[in-house]
Amino acid sequence: MFPDYIPLDQALVNILSIAPLKGDAMEEKTIIKFLIFLIENNCSLLLVHIEKIIEILIDALISLKKYKIKEILKIKIINIIK
Numbered sequence: 001m002f003p004d005y006i007p008l009d010q011a012l013v014n015i016l017s018i019a020p021l022k023g024d025a026m027e028e029k030t031i032i033k034f035l036i037f038l039i040e041n042n043c044s045l046l047l048v049h050i051e052k053i054i055e056i057l058i059d060a061l062i063s064l065k066k067y068k069i070k071e072i073l074k075i076k077i078i079n080i081i082k
Contacts, residue, residue, distance in 0.1 A: 009045050012038075016052045020059040029067045032060045036076050057081055 021028040035053055038046055046053060057077050060067055064074060 008043075012045055012049065016049050016056075019052075019056050020063075025063075025067050028060070028063075029069065032056065032067065032069070032077070033073070036073070036080065039080055040076075054081060 015031055015034070019028070019031050021031070035046075035056065039053075057080060060069060060077055061074070061081075069077075
């Protein structure tokens with residue numbers, strides 16, 4: 001990651017505090033993709049927030065059509081939750 005440029009731990013706390021977003025499907029999908037990217041890259045900062053992250057991912061599965069989540073992203077979310 002880029003710890004000298006982006007205070008990822010602070011950004012993550014701020015993002016998780018407002019997610020899941022109920023009004024903006026495009027922004028919510030961006031947050032979901034961001035979280036999946038961090039998970040796939042083994043970001044250790046996520047471990048402290050795992051319950052909130054699972055909550056966001058479950059909300060994504062419940063709202064597949066709203067967030068316009070394609071099959072490949074859906075599969076990633078399911079595999080993460082497992």
